[in-house]
Amino acid sequence: MKVLDIAETARRAGVPASTLRYYEEKGLIASIGRRGLRRVFDESVIERLALIALGRAAGFSLDEIAMMFGPDGRPRIDRRMLTAKADELDKTIRRLSAMQDGLRHAAACRAPSHMECPVFRRIVRAAASGALAARAPRLSKGPKSA
Amino acid sequence: MKVLDIAETARRAGVPASTLRYYEEKGLIASIGRRGLRRVFDESVIERLALIALGRAAGFSLDEIAMMFGPDGRPRIDRRMLTAKADELDKTIRRLSAMQDGLRHAAACRAPSHMECPVFRRIVRAAASGALAARAPRLSKGPKSA
DNA sequence: CTGCCAGTTCAAGCCGACTTGAGGTCAAGC
DNA sequence: GCTTGACCTCAAGTCGGCTTGAACTGGCAG
Structure with a gap:
């Protein structure tokens, strides 16, 4: 001790x-x-x-x-809480993956300007509709490993 | 107009x-x-x-x-910037996926307490080492679609 | 002409997770 | 015994992206 x-x-x-x-x-x-x-x-x-x-x-x-810590001080982690957070992460991951695809397409796209690219316009519309709006990870700055 | x-x-x-x-x-x-x-x-x-x-x-x-908007007001989006952001998203996605796996395992794990579960202990160690620390998405609250 | 009310400005507040700074304390080494 | 400096407390500041509140303006309906 x-x-x-x-x-x-x-x-x-x-x-x-x-x-x-x-x-x-x-x-x-x-x-x-x-x-x-x-x-x-x-x-x-x-x-x-x-x-x-x-x-x-x-x-x-x-x-x-x-x-998540009981008054006794020991972790008291609700498994459903973990599952719920995992589900939330899943949604976030899907959303980010969609964004990633869109960004990569836009980066590779040959249209003279982005607004002339149908794929780009599609993701712009998705963003405008709120479909891509985030709710999730307010994570901190960076690695803190000493 | x-x-x-x-x-x-x-x-x-x-x-x-x-x-x-x-x-x-x-x-x-x-x-x-x-x-x-x-x-x-x-x-x-x-x-x-x-x-x-x-x-x-x-x-x-x-x-x-x-x-990303030129002084003229038209979008002037650097394709490398898009690629860079896509790469960043990729890292975030990998990290979140790892977390998600860990959470699901911990939720399903049969060990009497989480700290007795080897998998849980492994991800705890990973978190402690900073390997899971985030840098990315400080995204806002929620859908804003009117 | 008058009152309404959507719109305006500006400053300040909010959220979360900390950091920073000023000023104070005290255990240990010389 | 005295200095040092690591540690302490408490208040305030930071960052980003907005929101909120108070006080004010002015175009338009009646």
């Missing part, structure tokens, strides 16, 4: 210390105490942070992730 | 009038004049708004979209 200071925790989890303080404030993680002013974390916080990272990658908000 | 007031434009484009003012302020669209205080748009703004919606759906920022 090794204990970690915030710097070590940050290093091992690959997130800035400021993020750890923020997560603690939000109730996503907890320190096991203080040494003077300084937070002391149990090593198990690393796994917890990994779970949080996974949740984020799957597109869950921090609030949603917070609800 | 029909002219439209802002309400009609908003209705036909499926966006709120406030968005049209915002887009105008950003230089994404232009009104052809005023009738009193009131903006008057040319009908062609509808197609332009459709292009903007497409760009948004593809994951371009408003600033990026703005650069």
Whole structure:
């Protein structure tokens, strides 16, 4: 049951210390105490942070992730929730695939201007109708691996 | 060359009038004049708004979209830009697909707790390593079709 | 002529996930 | 004992894409 200071925790989890303080404030993680002013974390916080990272990658908000831990602190992950998120991802993937096809066609298309390309015009119409509007992944900036 | 007031434009484009003012302020669209205080748009703004919606759906920022229109006002879409965005989408799709597989497995897994499931533990580790961290689609809320 | 109300401007607010900065504390090394 | 600097708190800022609210204008119906 090794204990970690915030710097070590940050290093091992690959997130800035400021993020750890923020997560603690939000109730996503907890320190096991203080040494003077300084937070002391149990090593198990690393796994917890990994779970949080996974949740984020799957597109869950921090609030949603917070609800996935029981008051006891152990993960209490609803399988239906996972399925629901998988279904949501499926929709997003289809949408992005459609966009991707459209973009590739437009990039390869020989029409003198894009608006003269029937395929391009078709996807423009689809976008205008809202069919391509997104709902999904508000994912963060980039790799945070230390 | 029909002219439209802002309400009609908003209705036909499926966006709120406030968005049209915002887009105008950003230089994404232009009104052809005023009738009193009131903006008057040319009908062609509808197609332009459709292009903007497409760009948004593809994951371009408003600033990026703005650069796709020449000073003359006609779309000047770089094919390499489209390809680049398609490649980016491809990466996102792969990432989301991996997540989706992981979620479905975790949902179906028979292990008593998720952390005892090898597959789940594997994707947790992947998330912790940053391998699943996103960079891509900060897309908006939902269908805006009027 | 007058009142209505859609339209206008400008500044400020919102959302989520953090980051940043100023100013304060305290454990450890010399 | 004193300095150092990692850590602390709390408030405010950031980013993008809009929305909202208050205060105002002016074309048109009656």
